[in-house]
Amino acid sequence: MTPGPGARPVDRDRVLVVEDSPEDTEAIERALRQTHPGLRTEFTDRGDGLADLLLEREEVPGLIFLDLNLPGVGGHAVLSALRARPELRDVTVVVFAASTAPGEVDACYAAGADSYIYKPVNFALFRTVLKGAVDYWQQQTRGGADPGPDADGR
Structure with a gap:
């Protein structure tokens, strides 16, 4: 996928986890x-200044898993900051959160989340949900056929 004007090149095999x-x-x-051994993953435990840090890079991760309950700047503010930057428009942002409150889900979609996924407690289900999200978004961004709705049924 060729980035739009002003957008940063996206590495579809790199995932950033903000947790x-x-x-x-x-x-x-x-x-x-276990599910995607070739995927390059990065982790950060804070969202403060994340959009600016990504803009300093030549290439940005194709997928960000974003927790909402972060110290300092919370996940909603991080999501808003990412979506406010047109250079990051090609980055897929999946909110991966503990809340299933409809208002929370709707607020995240309204702020520009590409998906909202509930964090299951059971590890096998946790792994399955993550695998499904990565597979779905990699296929979507590579122009594949639509495999169906994302993990929350939208």
């Missing part, structure tokens, strides 16, 4: 290593 919970970080890393 402050060490337990969730470890589970995400383990799950992605």
Whole structure:
């Protein structure tokens, strides 16, 4: 996929995980290593200045998994900052959160999230949900056929 005018080149095989919970970080890393061993993953536990940090790079990750409950600047503000930058418009942002409140989900979509996924407690389901999200968004951004709705059914 060729980036639009002003957009940063996107590395579709790189995922950035914005997560402050060490337990969730470890589970995400383990799950992605099992399901997508060739995927390059990066982790950060803070969202402060994330959009600016990404803009300093020559190439940005194709997918960001974003937790909402972060220290300092919360996930909603991070999402808004990412979507406010046209140079980052080709980056897929998946909110990966503990809340299933409809208002929370709607607010994230309104702010520009590409998907909203609930974090399951069971590791096997956790891994399956992450695999489905990565597979879906990689296929979408590479121009593949539509495999169906994302993990929350939208």
